[in-house]
Amino acid sequence: MRIHELQDALLHAKTPVIDGVLSTVGSSNMDWRSFAANNEVNAVVFGEDFGREMARMFERDLAASQLITAAEWRQRPLWSRLQQAVSRLFERWC
Numbered sequence: 001m002r003i004h005e006l007q008d009a010l011l012h013a014k015t016p017v018i019d020g021v022l023s024t025v026g027s028s029n030m031d032w033r034s035f036a037a038n039n040e041v042n043a044v045v046f047g048e049d050f051g052r053e054m055a056r057m058f059e060r061d062l063a064a065s066q067l068i069t070a071a072e073w074r075q076r077p078l079w080s081r082l083q084q085a086v087s088r089l090f091e092r093w094c
Contacts, residue, residue: 003073004065011061014042020051033092 014030017023026042028034045051 003068004062005068006061006065008064015054015058017051017054017058020055021048022046023051023054025054 012027013025014028015023015025023045024042025045026040028038028040028042034040
């Protein structure tokens with residue numbers, strides 16, 4: 001698995017393409033909270049043309065992203081680690 005951070009933008013949409021034919025675009029995460037508690041929505045589209053365009057957009061985003069290595073993640077600042085730890089305490093209620 002590789003993690004990339006998009007530079008100079010915030011991308012919230014989740015945009016998977018499956019077998020180049022089935023695409024979904026929306027705000028839902030694949031977790032219990034998105035399905036059960038959050039007001040999330042996704043559009044599901046069947047079609048190769050749409051799938052190809054989604055793949056092209058992903059490649060453009062990937063080209064504008066920076067690879068985050070495991071070593072870099074382990075070396076992130078203490079302040080970032082503390083913010084993340086405190087945020088996790090409240091994630092169930094937010």
